[in-house]
Amino acid sequence: MNRHAMPHTFHHAIKRSVSALIASLCLGLAACGPAASPKPEEAPLFGASIGGPFELVDTAGKAVRWADFRGKYAIVYFGYAYCPDVCPTDVQRMSRGLADFEKAYPDRGASIQPVFITIDPERDTPAVVAEFIGNFHPRLIGLTGTPTQVKSAADAFRVFYSKGETPDSGNYLMDHSNITYLFGPDGKPIATLPTDLGPEAVAAELEKWVR
Template identity: 45%
Template sequence: MLRVIRISALLLLALVVGVWGYAWTTRGPDETLGEAFASRLAGIFGQELAVPSAGGGGMQLPGGITLGGAFELTNQEGRAVTDRDFAGRWMLVYFGFTYCPDVCPTELGTIASALDAMGADGEQVTPVLISIDPERDTPAALADYVGRFHPRMQGLTGTPEQVAAVARRYRVYYSKVQRPEMTTYLMDHSSFIYLVGPDGRVRSMFRPETSPEAMASAVTSQLRSGARPAS
């Protein structure tokens, strides 16, 4: 039995390394390594997701693709929360970390600007940052960070196991990066923004560099149409 487990682990490792190498050699000029890896992996284990053009509206998920669902995490107040605490609410969810030097603050700023542009409709949507760096992103650190972007933004963290579980449900890629010239580590990660419906399922996704105006328009359209998730 132990031999079977070892062989299975080696095969899985070989698969991941192979997909990583394939993503490295085939990624597009505007595609990050994390996005390429997640896309190639999705192509193996499920239908590959088409990616919206930068600046465009939200991308509807193809039939058969389901993202989102149950999770157990801790909010910026140090209180344990689950997906049930957000039931009945729309959310704009982003996976990032507080030490992120560029893309995370940019995308969180886009979420905040989009909600402001939506006016009263924006009140129906809760902005959420889920940390993929639980080692450093304590509730106190998240409370200080998310408040800089939007007064209603929720910061969620948890144990490494809890974070990994919710990342799998959203097919989020992330990995610690430690370079010789760095005094601390960074996190490489995919960078989509997810529009989550009142049932906890992802309705559409936004690529990095989507404009606040395009996001606001796409989210407003889905709120007003009562869009249902793909089945």
């Protein structure tokens, strides 16, 4: 038996195995690489008639119009300050997701304006809205207005709401759709943000659409 032939053959076998493993890893890495950014027309809400002109007031009582947000991406959520659970949970997840996205992509994050619009103008004065939004993202804008103004804005954004029964205490709940919209700099809808799945899912959706 040739004692030198076996190590030589074994050495070549090892080299072939290593080469095959490297090639396999390269293919795997290519397959697992970042996917191409989706095109605007591939957005879930592309072409949807959601959003439109409104005039409300911010927490300082200053008039704010939908056109004021042109040139920026906008996250829009309709809720109310006295909401016991859903609204604060959604806005918290939205805010944390945006904060995570800002940390990873500062420039892109700065191009997003988060907006909270009340559907309970009877109780949500500018001062009440200011207190509510102060618990969340530092750049979150809170808007309120007259019942007519709020109804007009909600209708434009396809948001449903209704006032629940008023007990003797005078407190009541609002029944409403809890959708978190993402709009593009042109004011057109792009997608809904999955606040129900947590901040990580919100950040991932922002990464997909905010350029």
